[in-house]
Amino acid sequence: MGKGGSAKQEVNEYNMSMHLGVCWRADAITHITVGDKVAWRGNVQSNTQISISQPNLFGGPKKEGGVRGYVTALLGGVDQVLPDALAARLGRGTGANCPGFRGALTLFFTGTPPAGGSGGVQTSLGSIFGTRSVQRPGFYWVANTPYLKNIEVGVRRAPVGLNPDIALVYGGSRTPRAICFAIDLSGSMDGERLATLKSAMSTVLAAIGATADTGVIIDLAVVSFGRASSSIIRRGANGLDVAEVDSWVQSRNATASNTDFREGMNSAKVFFDATDQVIEERYLFFITDGEPTGYGTAVTDPGTIAQEAATALAEMAGVQSFGINIELADTTYTALIDNTPSDGVPIVEGSTPDGLVNAVNKALFGDNVTADANPAHIIYECCTNQEWGMGSPETLLDKASFEAAAITLNAEGLGLSLRWTQQDTIENFVSEIIDHVQATLFVNPRTGLLTLKLIRGDYDPDTLREINPDNADMLDFQRKGWGEITNEIVVTWTNPETEQDETVVVQDNGAIAAQGGRIISASRNYYAVRRADLATRLGLRDLRVASAPLASCEVELDRSAWDLLPGDVVRMAWPERGLAGTVMRVGPVDYGNLSSPSIRVSLVEDIFGFTIAEYEAPPGSAWDGDDEEPEPADDARIITLPAFLAGVARTDAGLSTDVDYPEVMAGVLASSDVGYNFDLWGATVQPDGSTFDEVQATCSFAGQAVLALDLASEARSLGVSLVGTPTNVLAAAGTVMLIGNNDDDETIMEVVFIAEEDGGTLTLERGLLDTVPRAWAQGTKVWLLDIDSDISDLDLLSDGETVSYKLLTRTFAGVLAPAVAPVLSGTLTARPHLPLRPVNATVAGIGFGEVDCVGLSTIPCAWATRNRLTEDARILTWTEDSIDPEDGQTTTLTLLDPAGNIIDTVTGIEGVSYDIPVGLFAGLGRARIRFSAERDGFSSLQAHEIGVLLENGYGYSYGNNYGGA
Template sequence: MPDGLAQKLGRANGASCPGYRGIASIFFTGTSGLTSLIGGILTKTVANTRGFYWTANTPYLPGVWAKVQRIFKRADGTDQWYPEKAAIPNPGSVSVETLLDADTAIPANNSSLDGLSGGITFTLAAGESLKIVKTAGLTYGAWSFTPFDGYSGFTNSWRADFSLRDAEGNITNHWGAPAGPFYLNDAAATAYMLAQPAVIVTGSSAYTIFLNDATVNDNRGGLSVAVYKLSASVMDMNPAHIIRECLTDTVWGMGTPASAIDDAAFAAAADTLFAENFGLSLLWVRQSKIEDFVQEILDHIQGVLYVDPSTGLLTLSLVRGDYDAGTLEELTPDNCDLTNFSRKLWGDIVNEIIVTWTNPENEQEETITVQDDASIATQGGVVSDSRNYYGVRNPQLAMDLAMRDLRSAGQPLASCTAEVSREFWSKRPASVIKLTWPEYGISELVMRVQSVEYGKPGDPTIKLDLMEDVYGLDIGEYSAPPSTSWEEISSEPEEASEIEIFTAPFFFAANSTVAAFVDSPEYPEVLAGVLATSDNNDIFEAELWDEVTLSNGTTEWQATATLNIIGRGTLVNDLALEASSTAVLFENLIGQTVPTNSGFVIIGEAGETGNEIAQITLADGDYDIARGVLDTVPRAWPAGTKCWFVDESTLFEDGLIRSSGETVDYKVLTRTSVNLLTLEAATLQSYTLTDRPWLPNRPANVVAYGEAFSEAALPIDATARVDPWITVSWANRNRLDEDTVILGWTDATMTPETGQTTAIEVRDLDGNLVTTHDGLTGTSFDVPDASFGIEEIVELRVFSERTDADGDFVSLQYFSHWVMVGGGVRITEALDQRITEGGDVRITED
């Protein structure tokens, strides 16, 4: 606080007075008979009084409001970033004119061709302009590039022009072309200049006025003009600067280090906003989130703030039409997959925009309304929407924003999602790209990127959410689509052609829509899954109905869930016994869900213990799949095997929590565009649920005698082993840790559940149990030869077990290896050992 003011408050000096930090205060003070500034604080007095009068014919003090502004200094007192473009003059404010030079009096002999010598330079602050005007009675009238009139045939040698060089080196000529205009004498040229309007320039920090001619000593006359500085009485702040300070301020802002800001991008945005005269003045209060404040500014300027994944820096981009459509990358059916394509209908179009802005003269909100008359006529009435751009403080900018928003809200813009390869990794929010899609009659339609989903590490594709760009409306072409080949498909509902009920694995149950199970599952609670499909294209969903017991003891059929119509297909080729399969193809597809990246394929018709779940890792016409995931194991499947297709968003679970061992009785009522199937027409479907979500996941990557896979028809030959055992190794799995991330068959081992161990059963070719080794910890075990008994070929079944307070649990499925442990037993084509009449096993000779 200034010492003079502190002394009026009874303090010795400003250092001893509290600073009241965090509180904005205004002091009105004065000394009798003195009008002055005390430490920069305005004081005003009336003679022969103490202080000053402040009244309005009332004994009460009037209300006070103050208009304050901070642009060039940050809150901590440091200089503002990029100060040249920080302040933007408010065009609606009064222009303050300051005389800089009444008579420049530049002799014609001080000319130059580049303005680096012989001129006069004037410097300007941000937001200031330079005004140059010719007035009478100055030192010089005009100037001549010849030593005398009529020199060497130059009849008109008097010039009435001058040149300007800005701080960036740009040169412009005024009141004539660079070589003229030429006049017969000084008086005629001077009269021309006096009739010219003032030259006003802005946007640079300095301008040099000079005469554009080679430096010579025989020119006559010179340039005499008056030079003024124009300053706006009201300045607004560049929105790019506001956003940057919100991000980096360590006291009231977000405290982001300046090194984390892409200053080049912010500077480019600041330049654009400065050129657009897009200044804002607005107040942030601590009661509102700084993130919301930044978003409001982005809404004003139509900007996007994001972290650029290639640099890791916060980047500001503006949505503008500053691109060459001919150079844009293009999306076509050859390089992307398009989904969710839609276009606004006329009922969604807005034809009136009302913009609210702030009048700086009275600090009151005012509105500007713009309308699209053609759209109003088409729609038969006004469809209005409003925008509150309270940071805008001049009516022209408010009008520009209203027209901007009416243009975008009043057009039937197209939108879609494009799944592209990583060759388009450089696309960022606010980027533009062209779309050509013959199916929709679209050619080179300019689309604006709304958001980018880069996917998980290892994903081969990127998802771009696209919206038709209003700046490219005149660029894209639309061709009329061919006449429709649509056929009426509406039909009465019919029963689903296939229905399969199963107990949901833990992963599916933990990611279901049944919140009670997801939040706090307890044994023996389970969820039932119902897969239903149909080749009737008009069936778009189904309702799952169950006979529910009411409080009075009676029963009533009620709907418990809405189901998707699940995709169903068959394998085109055989599927080998392996950890992963590539280029897998499906055919005979029906239903609504389709194979998708990260989705699941449920293979087989052998129920919970015999089906295999595989996860799709690449969907590109044909499919790569990870085999035997979750609680299942890889199996060999012949061509023609049926498959179901689901993903994490597919609706197939019953909405009620069931119990293990409970028998459920369902009816599946399909729905078409015409009606819902009746209860009487639906066949009762029954199934007994199991402990499946509570069972430990089976071991993975089971290897016997160094081999990853074997079959009964092709057992592993271990007859030449040296050690009297067969080593079996595996990777442990934990169902609780596979609730979000799914492991592949060959992924590394993980810590098993508490109480979980591994067991190995030795069985003969008929499946009879020979020996059991259970309670195994770790990831390997040497099965001793004594475990094989008299068997020449054995099956080694590897599975998991867990014992806890809820009981004893065994994994749903096991993985088998077949190993030849004896010396050359002879196998028939039916896989039987050949036995002699005496009952002995026939051994082949080496």
């Protein structure tokens, strides 16, 4: 007998239409979850209708059912009108008679599309309990339980008010990367464009450094190119390595006249060819502002040069190359070396770093990564929003400080996602954001504006304001002991997939060992962070501070500190506490009042300067620190500044560059092993003719080294080695070098490339400004300095005047007393007023050594001219094309016998060539031709000489024609 059928399970479905208010206006809806399960995921950015069909989301009809229906998304635009069908459901007839719910993001859940009126939807419930058709008047939420599950809506909103391009921050990859930047340093980059490039690079490198410090393997290179190239490479870089790269970039100068794409691309190829093959993500950013031009080659066609660079790129396996133009609309040539066509060739402004930063971040991080809001933008809108924020007028905020912070945070990849529910004050909400990003928000007493400042290591410790017993009283001082530090931090962050809290743990193993293996833990709740890598970075950031025995104090300052700001950094020199130039960060500042005019400041040792600080054990009654006592300079000489350097010095000082004869300027080259700069102590003449001694200027020390090998007479020298090179001076290409003891015999050179892979050998451009490329012997002394170094007495002196100075070396221990400083004297020349010598001089096409002119009836000579008045923006090389000379400037050819006696002269030559009749050499077998310039009775400071061989025979060319010509 057959078995009877089992009873069917009764299914109770719960349906309800619902108009749900979510939040203030948003830019997009990204997901909807019901009962902590994702019911829908997408990217809705305008009012639209969403269809959801997940009937088994909670186990299906036998369990708790699922969700199904339609969602009308209303993003709350300012002109939003409710759809008529929804208005009808609310009993208002049409949207014209119903509130538009503008300003708020709302979702209308229904069982049928709103356009379908009040009818239901026919749905098959399946064979489990038989097939039947039902009407669904509302959204299907759940089955078999009368409890509505929690509903969550994921939204994205970019804060408004600041640069919209960086209002959203994209996270980065954790895979190993090789990143190379090829930056254009051609002459057209000088000025604003170069400053913008350096600012953008600093911001981008800060983000790369922060990523490297989380353990991501990064090989990093920066290549500068123009007429030549130089590079800095750090493999397996950490944050300190990246900071070194940034310092290298900041030291670059745009002096080249060419934009040779091949130089940059070939140097990039060297970097990538040596990169470990396991690093598959390889990025090249090729940044330029000009069309390609060649140097030292017959190839001048820009298309050919770009194609040769493209060929080099094609030989780099797996490299993604991103061409970026700075204010160059024509992308024809850059596109040839860009193999990532999806983003084109971005054209960015040369006046703001935002575009360049954004272009690089787009390439590194892309749009397909979840975006978070830029914290600086969040704070700015919280302060200015008139509807739900504090409503402060924008004129009361220092917008530039917020923009600068936004750029840095975007480059660091430090984005936050969080909500404000009005259950707390705006002030507390902003305070939470500031804690996440390590910043300070304050009213600047200088401007009266609300200012945002990030706590970063973006300062030069040598330029900081000093606090010492002369200008402050110390009220309190503390230093954490090793027993008080934290060696572990547990960071809580929010997983965007589950919206649940997760944690990462970071530890300082050195601190743990110092504390006997005991774990001292602290926690941080960075709930607005939605990436594990960022949570780790912030944990390491906080651990660095928590695990260091930092000092803190409270001081009372005089009114000279009226403009000290929270977040500023200062140097603390306090012998009693063992502080010698310790970098400290300013905390809360009490600016006092009329009855109590002193400034009270809380200070804490800055972690970014922790490795810079110098400590001594507290002395008994006098400060006996580690700083060396000042001593006289090791070596020094006085020079008359060439016109170019005099113009740079006076421009930097804000003085007029119009200097008439006989006015000249003195410069001092000095070196020291103990001092960081020196005061130039000399005589000042009073109106009555009497004099008194005082400090004329504060100058920088130059580096000093010697030639490792002989240096031949040539326009460009390769593979030059120095002995005893001070690395703090010769940091990179762009360093200026001087050889010689007097104005009229020295050679000025520029380092254009440093081959780090070849022991740091140098490529030099020779015979610059008013000098010629002389030969120098091994062991000759070389001076090294930056083009912007302070070496000048800014007072105007006179041609022929003998000047005397004392160099008062300055160290952290004090300043050398004038009584013990030796006198340095020198006689000045008319150097800045002399016409510039001819350059690129040749005899029969040869510019150096002795030229065989046997059998010629005339000796062909050629040269290029220079102009001291127009060579004021950049230094021209020896071989560059002619510049129109000064009015009245001519060239003189002087014929000399082997002993240096004058045979004859040809004067007043106005062109750039001249054929000398052999007869002028008076029958000599050998002679020399000297190329000089004349103007208004002045002769060029130096002249170039080339030897000529006029006859063969014994003593002239022995072995060619023995016995006679």
